[in-house]
Amino acid sequence: MIIEAKLAELGIDLPEAPAPVAAYQPWIRAGNLIFTSGQLPFRNGEISYAGKLGAELSNEDGYQAARQAALNAIAHIKSATGDLDKVKTIIRIEGYVHCAEGFRDHPQVLNGASDLIAEIFGDRGIHTRLALGINEMPLNAAVQLAMIVEVAD
Amino acid sequence: MIIEAKLAELGIDLPEAPAPVAAYQPWIRAGNLIFTSGQLPFRNGEISYAGKLGAELSNEDGYQAARQAALNAIAHIKSATGDLDKVKTIIRIEGYVHCAEGFRDHPQVLNGASDLIAEIFGDRGIHTRLALGINEMPLNAAVQLAMIVEVAD
Amino acid sequence: MIIEAKLAELGIDLPEAPAPVAAYQPWIRAGNLIFTSGQLPFRNGEISYAGKLGAELSNEDGYQAARQAALNAIAHIKSATGDLDKVKTIIRIEGYVHCAEGFRDHPQVLNGASDLIAEIFGDRGIHTRLALGINEMPLNAAVQLAMIVEVAD
Numbered sequence: 001m002i003i004e005a006k007l008a009e010l011g012i013d014l015p016e017a018p019a020p021v022a023a024y025q026p027w028i029r030a031g032n033l034i035f036t037s038g039q040l041p042f043r044n045g046e047i048s049y050a051g052k053l054g055a056e057l058s059n060e061d062g063y064q065a066a067r068q069a070a071l072n073a074i075a076h077i078k079s080a081t082g083d084l085d086k087v088k089t090i091i092r093i094e095g096y097v098h099c100a101e102g103f104r105d106h107p108q109v110l111n112g113a114s115d116l117i118a119e120i121f122g123d124r125g126i127h128t129r130l131a132l133g134i135n136e137m138p139l140n141a142a143v144q145l146a147m148i149v150e151v152a153d
Numbered sequence: 154m155i156i157e158a159k160l161a162e163l164g165i166d167l168p169e170a171p172a173p174v175a176a177y178q179p180w181i182r183a184g185n186l187i188f189t190s191g192q193l194p195f196r197n198g199e200i201s202y203a204g205k206l207g208a209e210l211s212n213e214d215g216y217q218a219a220r221q222a223a224l225n226a227i228a229h230i231k232s233a234t235g236d237l238d239k240v241k242t243i244i245r246i247e248g249y250v251h252c253a254e255g256f257r258d259h260p261q262v263l264n265g266a267s268d269l270i271a272e273i274f275g276d277r278g279i280h281t282r283l284a285l286g287i288n289e290m291p292l293n294a295a296v297q298l299a300m301i302v303e304v305a306d
Numbered sequence: 307m308i309i310e311a312k313l314a315e316l317g318i319d320l321p322e323a324p325a326p327v328a329a330y331q332p333w334i335r336a337g338n339l340i341f342t343s344g345q346l347p348f349r350n351g352e353i354s355y356a357g358k359l360g361a362e363l364s365n366e367d368g369y370q371a372a373r374q375a376a377l378n379a380i381a382h383i384k385s386a387t388g389d390l391d392k393v394k395t396i397i398r399i400e401g402y403v404h405c406a407e408g409f410r411d412h413p414q415v416l417n418g419a420s421d422l423i424a425e426i427f428g429d430r431g432i433h434t435r436l437a438l439g440i441n442e443m444p445l446n447a448a449v450q451l452a453m454i455v456e457v458a459d
Contacts, residue, residue, distance in 0.1 A: 020282070021260050022260040022261070022263070022264050022267065022282075022284075023264055023267040023268060023271065024246070024267050024279070024280055024281060024282040025279045025280060025281055026281070027281060028242060028244050028245065028279070028280065028281050030185070030186070030241075030242055030244050030303040031184075031185065031303070031337075032336070032337065033336070035244055035245050035281050035301070036281060037281040037282050037283065038282065038283040038284060038285070054442075088336075089334060089336055091334050091336050091341055092334065092341050093330070094283070096285055099441070099442050100442075101441070101442065102442065103442045104442070104444060104445060104446060105444075106442075106443075106444040107327050107328040107444055108328070110328070111328050111329055114328065114329040114330050115329060118329060126330070126331045126334070127330055127331060127334065128330060128331055128332070128333060128334050128341050128342060128343040128452075129326070129328075129330040129343050129344065130343065130344040130400070130450070130452055131328075131344060131444050131450075132344070132402055132440050132443070132450065133440055133441050133442035133443060133444075134285050134286055134287070134440070134441070135252070135254070135286050135287070135288040135441040136207075136252050136253075136254065136255065136256045136257070136259075136286030137259075137285070137286060138257065138258075138259040138260055138284050138286075139257065140257060144283070144284075144285065146281075146283055148341070150336040150337070173435070174413050175413040175414070175416070175417050175420065175435075175437075176417055176420040176421060176424060177399070177420050177432070177433055177434060177435040178432045178433060178434055179434070180434060181395060181397050181398065181432070181433065181434050183338070183339070183394075183395055183397050183456040184337075184338065184456070188397055188398050188434045188454070189434060190434040190435050190436065191435065191436040191437060191438070247436070249438055287438050287439055287440070288405070288407070288439050288440070288441040289360075289405050289406075289407065289408065289409045289410070289412075289439030290412075290438070290439060291410065291411075291412040291413055291437050291439075292410060293410060297436070297437075297438065299434075299436055
């Protein structure tokens with residue numbers, strides 16, 4: 001239980017894996033790959049950061065939103081694996097930032113997810129990333145984040 | 154021919170798989186995964202729903218556009234497999250909604266694809282989903298939709 | 307060294323693989339798949355085409371930006387494989403075009419990547435594609451491009 005011990009050491013309680021907002025699944029496993037659905041920064045059933053970066057929200061808000069969405073993704077990956085030690089590689093983080101005209105700091109915002117992944121998974125958390133700006137987001141959420149993960153057999 | 158029988162029962166005629174709009178392929182198989190290109194709501198060679206959600210188009214228009222794009226994706230998956238019964242899992246639907254300022258109903262629009270997949274594929278149609286707003290879309294299409302599918306050996 | 311010979315014949319020098327702009331990796335291999343991070347049109351450490359299509363930038367600028375981003379992706383795939391002849395299939399190109407209101411020519415812009423891939427990889431370069439408009443892009447880059455590639459064992 002290496003990763004669980006790490007979570008305890010970091011003082012991180014994984015949230016309840018949030019339910020999808022429509023007719024789809026939070027994760028699917030195909031072979032050794034797990035795909036999560038796009039995660040919003042839900043916390044206790046509510047969007048914790050609503051609005052646009054470069055308008056109502058600060059970069060620090062965005063960073064925390066990305067961290068929250070990543071926590072939700074990790075909660076789903078725990079559901080999918082039963083044991084986070086089975087995670088071999090975080091292959092890919094797809095990060096979409098809800099932003100206003102002229103916003104450029106997508107990388108800093110998405111580091112909220114990347115830093116969390118590095119803290120929890122260490123070498124197994126090295127990942128590729130997409131960082132994109134989105135004009136309008138479901139539920140007015142600050143970010144949306146999806147992960148593709150490789151698990152051991 | 155379970156899925157073909159289901160299509161007949163639902164009264165669904167799969168369209169001719171539409172040609173790409175530039176220099177790329179409609180689908181690629183790699184191992185047990187099939188990736189489709191981004192599908193637009195083509196019907197009989199024309200974009201059936203053009204414009205933006207939250208502006209010229211209603212949510213019902215968007216729902217129908219997502220359904221049409223999903224039909225086109227399924228037509229390509231039939232080309233790729235020869236037989237839709239070989240589909241093991243619809244892993245992922247990536248849904249991009251062409252939308253105006255303030256639009257929030259991406260999930261309802263993309264249910265046009267998710268509901269169709271559920272009707273046709275039943276348990277094998279459970280999927281993960283991304284739902285994103287896009288400021289400008291090729292050919293002014295209402296939606297773009299890509300699928301990743303797992304097939305049996 | 308078929309692909310290296312092809313690069314020489316085409317007069318293409320692959321660039322130094324550019325470093326990521328934040329805390330993530332340029333590529334990850336999982337099984338026979340290689341995923342690249344989103345590539346920007348970096349050239350000699352600078353964004354070669356900054357701004358929006360349909361505003362400051364012409365379609366030809368966008369075409370060249372997509373070509374440059376694709377070159378950077380191929381440089382990373384060379385790092386990942388050691389030898390580009392190990393590339394079996396370019397499975398997918400995800401193309402995001404930084405664009406202004408009313409822009410419609412995403413396919414023409416992304417042909418800058420697709421044409422390059424076809425020149426270099428021939429039959430192995432046939433790929434699926436997503437073509438999406440993005441309101442705001444990291445570093446004001448004209449395009450962002452990610453690839454998923456299948457390699458031989």
